[in-house]
Amino acid sequence: MDKIDRRILNLLQQDATMPVAEIGKKVGLSTTPCWRRIQKLEEEGIIRKRVALLDPAGVNAKVTVFVSIRTSSHSAEWLKRFSEVTAEFPEIVELYRMSGSIDYLMRVVVPDIAAYDAFYQRLITRIDITDVSSSFAMEQMKYTTQLPLDNLLLD
Missing domain, CATH: 1.10.10.10 (Winged helix-like DNA-binding domain superfamily/Winged helix DNA-binding domain)
Incomplete structure (x- = not known):
């Protein structure tokens, strides 16, 4: 390149x-x-x-939730099941396996708090999770899908 x-x-x-x-x-x-x-x-x-790229408010995706997940199971089977289950939730727009005290971090978009609660209830019935912590975004201060190519070392 x-x-x-x-x-x-x-x-x-x-x-x-x-x-x-x-x-x-x-x-x-x-x-x-x-x-x-x-x-x-x-x-x-x-x-x-x-x-x-769509305007979230224009399609009624007004609430962004960052969901931190901890699990007591770290087996390959649990990870496979977790991946399969989360793939079935269109509300989850990003999902990361993390280092540190949080095992997984997801970004969820929903119309409102009630929709998030319904999402949460469906999720916890589908997979065993030790701890879930939800943080609701108050304001989006920066968002881009553009990777900073000029700042990356490329061959």
Whole structure:
């Protein structure tokens, strides 16, 4: 990956609908070589997919909850079951296995507190969890899906 690839990726992260000809112009390439680079980045899995970012309030996803989970079971079987169960909950938009005192951290989006409570009740009936702690976001101060490519060391 070189500087041109990074510039292409930065442009696509800002607007994935930008025409290839315009991207090429901005990075100093003609359309065909620019398209080949984009295809190569897709084939290598660097570009995983192109999506539309929605306004949460516009689709009634007004409440964001960060859920910290601790479990007393750390077996491969429990992890497999946990992964299967959480995959069935569309409210969970991010899920991480953590180091430290928290085993898992998830970001959940729901319309309101009642919807979160219903989510919580469904979750705890499906999988054995030692401790669940929920923190409700009061204000989103920064949100981006754009990775900081200029700050990362790339080959």
